[in-house]
Amino acid sequence: MKQRLLVVANRLPVSANRRGEDQWSLEISAGGLVSALLGVKDVDAKWIGWAGVNVPDEVGQRALTRALAEKRCIPVFLDEEIVHQYYNGYCNNILWPLFHYLGLPQEDRLATTRNFESQFNAYKRANQMFADVVYQHYKEGDVIWCHDYHLMFLPKCLKDHDINMKVGWFLHTPFPSSEIYRTLPSRSELLRSVLCADLVGFHTYDYARHFVSACTRILGLEGTPEGVEDQGRLTRVAAFPIGIDSERFKRALELPAVKRHITELTQRFDGRKVMLGVDRLDMIKGIPQKILAFEKFLEENHEWNDKVVLLQIAVPTRTDVPEYQKLTSQVHEIVGRINGRFGTLTAVPIHHLDRSLDFHALCALYAVTDVALVTSLRDGMNLVSYEYVACQGSKKGVLILSEFAGAAQSLGAGAILVNPWNITEVADSIKHALTMSSDEREKRHRHNYAHVTTHTAQDWAETFVCELNETVAEAQLRTRQVPPDLPSQAAIQQYLHSKNRLLILGFNSTLTEPVESSGRRGGDQIKEMELKLHPELKGPLRALCEDEHTTVIVLSGSDRSVLDENFGEFNMWLAAEHGMFLRPTNGEWMTTMPEHLNMDWVDSVKNVFEYFTERTPRSHFEHRETSFVWNYKYADVEFGRLQARDMLQHLWTGPISNAAVDVVQGSRSVEVRSVGVTKGAAIDRILGEIVHSKSMITPIDYVLCIGHFLGKDEDIYVFFDPEYPSESKVKPDSSGSVSLDRRPNGRPSNGRSNSRNSQSRTPKAQAAPERSSSSSSSSQGTPNSHHDWREGSSVLDLKGENYFSCAVGRKRSNARYLLNSSEEVVSFLKEMADATAAHNGFQSTTADYMFLDRQ
Numbered sequence: 001m002k003q004r005l006l007v008v009a010n011r012l013p014v015s016a017n018r019r020g021e022d023q024w025s026l027e028i029s030a031g032g033l034v035s036a037l038l039g040v041k042d043v044d045a046k047w048i049g050w051a052g053v054n055v056p057d058e059v060g061q062r063a064l065t066r067a068l069a070e071k072r073c074i075p076v077f078l079d080e081e082i083v084h085q086y087y088n089g090y091c092n093n094i095l096w097p098l099f100h101y102l103g104l105p106q107e108d109r110l111a112t113t114r115n116f117e118s119q120f121n122a123y124k125r126a127n128q129m130f131a132d133v134v135y136q137h138y139k140e141g142d143v144i145w146c147h148d149y150h151l152m153f154l155p156k157c158l159k160d161h162d163i164n165m166k167v168g169w170f171l172h173t174p175f176p177s178s179e180i181y182r183t184l185p186s187r188s189e190l191l192r193s194v195l196c197a198d199l200v201g202f203h204t205y206d207y208a209r210h211f212v213s214a215c216t217r218i219l220g221l222e223g224t225p226e227g228v229e230d231q232g233r234l235t236r237v238a239a240f241p242i243g244i245d246s247e248r249f250k251r252a253l254e255l256p257a258v259k260r261h262i263t264e265l266t267q268r269f270d271g272r273k274v275m276l277g278v279d280r281l282d283m284i285k286g287i288p289q290k291i292l293a294f295e296k297f298l299e300e301n302h303e304w305n306d307k308v309v310l311l312q313i314a315v316p317t318r319t320d321v322p323e324y325q326k327l328t329s330q331v332h333e334i335v336g337r338i339n340g341r342f343g344t345l346t347a348v349p350i351h352h353l354d355r356s357l358d359f360h361a362l363c364a365l366y367a368v369t370d371v372a373l374v375t376s377l378r379d380g381m382n383l384v385s386y387e388y389v390a391c392q393g394s395k396k397g398v399l400i401l402s403e404f405a406g407a408a409q410s411l412g413a414g415a416i417l418v419n420p421w422n423i424t425e426v427a428d429s430i431k432h433a434l435t436m437s438s439d440e441r442e443k444r445h446r447h448n449y450a451h452v453t454t455h456t457a458q459d460w461a462e463t464f465v466c467e468l469n470e471t472v473a474e475a476q477l478r479t480r481q482v483p484p485d486l487p488s489q490a491a492i493q494q495y496l497h498s499k500n501r502l503l504i505l506g507f508n509s510t511l512t513e514p515v516e517s518s519g520r521r522g523g524d525q526i527k528e529m530e531l532k533l534h535p536e537l538k539g540p541l542r543a544l545c546e547d548e549h550t551t552v553i554v555l556s557g558s559d560r561s562v563l564d565e566n567f568g569e570f571n572m573w574l575a576a577e578h579g580m581f582l583r584p585t586n587g588e589w590m591t592t593m594p595e596h597l598n599m600d601w602v603d604s605v606k607n608v609f610e611y612f613t614e615r616t617p618r619s620h621f622e623h624r625e626t627s628f629v630w631n632y633k634y635a636d637v638e639f640g641r642l643q644a645r646d647m648l649q650h651l652w653t654g655p656i657s658n659a660a661v662d663v664v665q666g667s668r669s670v671e672v673r674s675v676g677v678t679k680g681a682a683i684d685r686i687l688g689e690i691v692h693s694k695s696m697i698t699p700i701d702y703v704l705c706i707g708h709f710l711g712k713d714e715d716i717y718v719f720f721d722p723e724y725p726s727e728s729k730v731k732p733d734s735s736g737s738v739s740l741d742r743r744p745n746g747r748p749s750n751g752r753s754n755s756r757n758s759q760s761r762t763p764k765a766q767a768a769p770e771r772s773s774s775s776s777s778s779s780q781g782t783p784n785s786h787h788d789w790r791e792g793s794s795v796l797d798l799k800g801e802n803y804f805s806c807a808v809g810r811k812r813s814n815a816r817y818l819l820n821s822s823e824e825v826v827s828f829l830k831e832m833a834d835a836t837a838a839h840n841g842f843q844s845t846t847a848d849y850m851f852l853d854r855q
């Protein structure tokens with residue numbers, strides 16, 4: 001069975017004319033996209049789009065739907081008002097000029113600004129109408145290919161409806177530099193919606209690069225060589241340059257009708273060189289610039305005055321948009337002036353036609369003309385240049401091509417490239433083209449012809465669809481490696497039925513208030529840099545901390561003062577600087593640093609960090625006692641990344657290259673720590689202290705460890721995992737400090753399957769834990785409590801089902817489970833606290849009854 005492809009574009013590839021109440025005549029309008037898709041093998045394609053006419057009555061709609069079905073087309077009916085607001089307004093008056101570097105319209109009335117808002121709403125509504133039609137026709141496994149700037153909301157509508165739809169989006173226009181794009185008021189909403197697609201395609205690498213850069217700069221997301229990553233989800237972004245069905249043009253040249261046209265045209269312009277322009281009458285096509293350059297050429301080369309003619313086909317387009325109406329008058333005015341100036345009684349230098357030609361007439365024109373002049377100020381690709389080359393097999397005419405058309409990337413070697421704004425340069429190029437030797441014309445043509453005939457529209461569409469299928473398959477593989485969501489009910493039930501629980505919680509991005517992660521420009525740096533406990537967590541956290549069977553540790557990279565400030569009021573343990581400092585909130589800070597921690601590197605690293613901070617605006621660094629962190633989250637994202645790369649070079653090859661440090665890369669940070677400073681390495685010493693000071697007599701039979709930890713710190717998840725081979729013992733080290741002295745050997749190959757839940761891990765205490773001399777000396781307030789650990793008794797009695805390691809917002813993780821954001825952590829801990837309150841309430845009520853019974 002062929003795969004089904006639903007092509008969704010603003011316009012259907014047919015033009016419809018009403019012939020009676022329920023009669024329609026349809027004519028295929030064979031643009032590049034149509035022939036591209038007609039030629040794609042192994043797919044069964046259908047089009048969904050607007051028929052370009054207003055059909056207000058149901059009889060007409062039903063009749064048109066039937067007629068279109070025969071052409072494999074499905075209509076979306078848009079009424080006049082929505083067409084006005086969505087198509088003329090938001091698409092063609094806002095997005096189109098912006099994407100072609102003409103900027104947003106400047107208005108002087110508030111009413112017009114309100115208009116933009118209503119146009120944007122109409123745009124969203126129209127996209128939803130396209131989506132509704134897609135839902136009606138979609139079958140599982142279909143590929144949905146959305147086209148162009150008209151449908152930037154469609155990927156989101158589709159994925160919201162069914163996340164499993166395979167969705168691609170292709171832009172036929174340029175995507176402008178992020179510096180232009182970011183002026184658009186709805187910039188983020190549109191980008192986020194496009195990113196819902198699985199694959200996003202552009203004509204050129206530049207456009208793709210601009211898009212990725214807009215996503216990193218405006219949304220603060222990660223740009224990778226594959227595309228854009230948002231919390232582990234990748235939207236693939238790539239260039240797919242369109243082509244034409246060159247065979248169709250070559251075949252047309254053999255048709256008698258076309259041959260007849262060719263003969264007529266040859267006779268008509270005998271003795272004159274003929275230059276050709278074929279464009280929609282659009283400001284992006286640079287028609288005034290083209291005509292002015294021609295005027296300059298005539299002015300400077302009088303000998304050519306009656307020996308050359310410019311045929312300009314200007315196809316009317318978007319005629320309801322005022323800017324297009326103004327352009328028509330402007331072009332007429334210039335043409336009239338030049339013809340008046342250089343024309344004679346029998347001939348004029350410019351033949352300007354405000355109309356379209358049929359395919360045969362167009363092919364004949366392409367074949368007989370000596371030079372094609374394409375002067376687009378910006379153009380997504382420009383198929384006219386391809387079509388001209390395809391029809392010039394015998395004549396080998398010259399193509400003058402704007403360097404601002406996407407086609408310049410593929411036909412640049414054979415064409416004469418020009419900057420259309422440089423009228424002198426274009427005029428000179430006209431002369432060069434008209435006087436070019438046949439040898440040079442032949443060489444240039446050969447190059448372009450080879451490209452146009454081998455990079456066909458069919459290849460383009462096949463490559464896109466194939467890449468989309470592959471992208472989805474790869475994403476499914478990646479999804480399988482993503483930890484499943486935390487089973488909150490199971491985690492809570494096990495918690496309730498355990499006797500001695502340990503909750504280890506990270507701080508940053510785990511218990512903090514979420515901030516708008518819009519990168520350098522959107523976010524409020526000063527506010528964001530000050531980490532604050534999520535206000536809704538205070539109640540649940542207090543309740544959990546007060547439970548006598550629960551020990552809560554906040555384990556963070558932050559320094560002591562940050563933890564003091566946020567958690568001082570709770571009855572819990574604080575472990576700062578990745579666990580190098582520890583205190584119960586009712587006691588003083590002690591150090592749990594391994595003995596002989598080498599800190600000789602500090603001054604050198606500080607120099608490097610200062611150097612880069614000074615030279616990277618809006619970057620900053622934190623100097624902690626056992627580590628340094630340089631953060632460039634708010635700096636220019638690309639510059640920050642370059643600086644980070646440079647900094648890493650310094651660190652790896654400079655004076656500290658042999659020091660006992662680890663260099664840890666975060667997504668927008670570089671951290672240098674002493675070797676051995678990780679959360680996993682610290683946890684055994686922390687546990688020793690807690691066991692020691694709390695006089696625990698029951699082994700810990702429940703561990704929940706939740707955090708947004710760097711890969712380096714994920715050793716903590718493995719540390720507790722009962723499914724790893726364990727020789728972990730509580731034993732005193734040489735200094736007498738207690739340590740659960742186990743280092744995991746690595747992950748088992750079967751990952752995190754739930755079948756791992758049965759094994760029990762019961763590390764034995766070899767000796768009574770005693771407080772270390774080092775920690776004793778630094779701890780000033782830890783009570784030297786009694787404890788009942790005897791040799792051979794267990795510190796941890798963990799079974800798989802009682803251990804919950806959970807990454808927050810990191811889909812690539814060794815944790816067993818995942819919570820997507822700190823908001824989800826808040827909901828989960830609230831639920832846990834509520835369930836505990838209910839459970840304890842029930843138990844105490846039951847106990848009261850039993851007591852009463854006994855009485």
Ligand SMILES: O=P(O)(O)OC[C@H]1O[C@H](O[C@H]2O[C@H](CO)[C@@H](O)[C@H](O)[C@H]2O)[C@H](O)[C@@H](O)[C@@H]1O
Pocket residue numbers: 011032033148172173242317318379380381382383
């Ligand atoms: O449908 P209209 O509003 O009349 O506009 C016609 C088309 O114009 C744009 O064409 C672009 O696509 C070409 C093929 O990829 C490309 O070569 C050219 O550079 C672009 O301008 C527009 O993107 C289409 O959606 C319109 O249908």
Ligand SMILES: O=c1ccn([C@@H]2O[C@H](COP(=O)(O)OP(=O)(O)O)[C@@H](O)[C@H]2O)c(=O)[nH]1
Pocket residue numbers: 030031032278279280313315355356357358362381382383384385387
């Ligand atoms: O009278 C005409 C003039 C042009 N075209 C077609 O219009 C398309 C123009 O595409 P291009 O990529 O050059 O620019 P766009 O108009 O899409 O911006 C080409 O396929 C032309 O063959 C046409 O069908 N009739």
